Amino acid sequence: MKILRFVAAALPAFGFAAPASAYWEFGHQTVARIAYANVAPRTQAAIRKLLAETPRLDTPECPATTIEGASTWADCVKPLKGPDGKSRFGYAYNWHFQDVNICQPFTLEEACKDGNCVSAQITRDVAILKNRRAPAKERAQALVFLIHFVGDLHQPLHAGEKNDKGGNDVAAVYGSYSPKRFNLHSIWDGTLAERAITSGPSLVRRYPAAEKRRIAAGTVTDWSRESWQVAHDVVYASALNGDPCAPSPAKVTLDEATIERIVPVARLEVERGGLRLAKLLDEALG
Template identity: 85%
Template structure:
């Protein structure tokens, strides 16, 4: 029943799915809660103080004063327009993903040209948060972007794709569930993420220090490469029955056996994203 309620609530977002719509609310909120549970007390205080400044962003329909609200703010503000009728945050559209071909050698050179990709923006946001000369408004916005973008990076179809808009062009069935316009991207954003997060013990908890260090090791580029590899090895390989670089059919079907195999991978991606976000927040604010 929980899954059905979740799907029903998220269906409007699904029907307008785009390469920049990573994870439905439940996924992003879980990333943020994991991070909040694993930062230092000093960092938590700094987060709360900055989130209290987010009304400066003048987005009252997209409140970000809580860690959960902050996690979805970057998606919530996409449709907002200014007095001139133009998009207020249209400049950030490409910041949610990076189109790196899973069937070519890994490189961020083209995908991150001029800094317009998710990994470059994560690095930028951390730098703004570290810079005490940055205004309170700039730091508050950098925080809510960072919380969201680290989640985006760990949705594999935001780190690797096959010239198919991150799987949005690939119609998909999730078991027997196959509404109109459901696609591979939607599966990893919503139904699969929901099942992964709710399978087994809660992911939202304080992890042992050694586990936090192991999972959060590396750089943003390392994490980009890893998520890109997951897109190749798991997302497309499972959808295309073993050959990730084969031409995509009109529609793919993830049967129950396939779903059971990939749920642990989706679950690990959420855990990785949460603990890596905690690492970045500690580095920037602790």
């Protein structure tokens, strides 16, 4: 499968040292495609108009004129440097995640100090998109950031962790698959995400209005708490024999039975991300 080939090729290069490694291409693209399929026609037109402005961002290495390209733009631009040799988008590093300890009561106060976290940036991006007087370049960048960050928020290890860089420090085996430097974070980013998305009927479809309202209900803070809870109840619990706050061993193993059990959860997270992104886009652009 595409993502599995990508894993084998990319893991040694990436090393997964940082919690901002995001939902890889397939996960982000699927969230974006679900959203685009479920926004109003007027919103779709506004999205296309803003994406046509993305060449103004001067990132030809990372084209974002399609919804799929927009969904991965925020990851693609991470290594880009300016003429001075400094990172052009280093300021956005912490916007991809929020380190909320799953073994402490939920709060965003410390994780989002100074508004420097994924949920706070989602809120800022929506506000920029709502401001019709904001420059087109600024609104285009807010759009591509928003599309990506809503996906990130629904990867549970971007919302909850236990002082292990969002699972990046936890070496892992996925079934019989265990390449060098594979870890818990990369499983939820890639291999598990692909299996979840490709299991069952396509997630990219027009959802009934009642189902959209049910899944997209709540606020960004509510979604943050929910994703954090999934990290506690499913991600770490499944990796640590039911005790998410137990000390992590040198390596955890997700056997086939465990994978089968958590696939529906991973699938639901992608679905939630897409429909909630649709809600925010309709509110901002519809």
